Amino acid sequence: MTRLSSVLAGGLLAALILSLLLGSVPLPLERVLGAIAFQASAGDQLVVWQIRLPRSLTAAIVGAALGMSGAALQGLLRNPLAEPGILGVSATAALFATFVLHFRLATAGPLVLPAAAVAGALLATLIVAAAALRNRSVVTLILIGVGLSSFSAALMALLMNLAPDPFSLTDMVNWMLGTVANRSFEDIAFAAPFLLAGIIVMLLTRRGLSALALGEETAEGLGLNLKMQRLGVIIGAGLATGAAVALAGSIGFVGIVAPHLVRPFVRYDPARLLIPSAILGALLLVLADIGVRLLPTDNELKLGVVASLIGAPIFVWIASRRRLA
């Protein structure tokens, strides 16, 4: 592990512990630590293990998945403004989740909703991967992603338009805003295999991302198998992003901002960017979730809303400061 990753991991650990101290029941540090070690009262253990820890871990996992997916896609598409959902994965996952909420299928079981989101993500990933096998141009892939996103958004709007009652409409809107509140270890366990597979595939393709920094033609000349490289990143980022959307709904901008902040510290190398981007993404989202809980608002703010409020101005700042065309 590099020094940068170690520092970020230390920060992440501190933020996770801090996040466990916050909540409607005041719990001091020693009682939280006692509960983690199963040395505290049953009540304390319940609060920490059933409510706070799953929530904080979900924030960290989602942030890590989005941070690494963003870094990998930015390397593949050679664009610092690419985000994890650029190939249509997030929007298609959200569409499938909205479908479940619209037809009230979520009552069938706790995992119906995340399963639908993952299915949507897999479908979008398959479509884009099939296109990558047939097509040489990366611009075509982006356009297919834009098309998938627009079509999914249109169908989601239709489902909302036809919402059977105000409650299901509220469900759909709330899900889309993105939150990690009330998540359980079952949710995490369901998403974990997709997430792990995605991260492993992305890490396997990372050396090729370095070669792509010099352009696709040069990278091929260097001995990169461009087709396999594209497939790897599309599938890896698709799985990880799909798992993130299944866990938390749509959370924007972490996947753009985390890689951007890390890049100067890894000498702008797209390969060395992946792991620190994941850790920073996790840290940012855990901090944002702490912020959500501290802000004294009547309705608790949704994590996705806060992430976008902070992330969008940073996005504009990144776009206006690009150094190379």
Place this chain on the structure above:
Amino acid sequence: MSLFVAEGLTYAVNSEPLVSDASFALEPGALTMLVGPNGAGKTTLLRLALGLLKSDSGRAMLDGQEVTTLAPVQRARKIAYLPQQRPLVWPQPVQDIVALGRFAYGAAPGRLSTEDEVATARAIAACDLEGFEERAADTLSGGELSRVHLARALAAETPLLVADEPVAALDPRYQHEVLRIFSKAASEGQSLLTVVHDLSLAARYADRLIWMKDGRIVADGTPRDTITSDRLKAVFGVEARVNAAGDCAISLEILGPA
């Protein structure tokens, strides 16, 4: 046996032939330049030779093996490629860009074997880039950047280097500097194949010229044997005066369109 042999390479897009029946061989230690007007098929021929495009018929053999059957990494250890478009997106340091030349040997920036480090340092020295190692790519001039890309290609230390217009858009001094690096590499045993548009530079530095027009190789030989005013008129459509008297390098003066 020749290092590289192309036999009857043919490639068409939508039944429009871009390269037709191109055959040539490359020997170690020679600087071969590919000349011809825009649209003659030079870049396509280079990509066919590299195996990045699959020819409709004919074959390209490297050390007796067909290039399209080689794994990308195997091919990259034998042919380095310097394409015409060299777009950078990240302001990476020069050292890391040159080190990517070692990609086919399993290297990556920050993960170099001793052998990779030595080859990278040698390429940086050959292109006169010592002291630039930590400079960010976006702080370099066009001339410096083109030497960085050339160093990247040299770092692979391949028997064959293929370059597409390496001196386009460079001022005269940098053009000569780059071609001198090519000459030196050839004198050290490397085989180089490069597209050059400036015929005076070609006449001066090439050991051999391959002339292309309309997708076909129309002449192949030393500058002295192949640069004639008739050929310049036939291939490029220009009126030119060629001075090939004496032992010194031949020179030419282009007077205008024929």
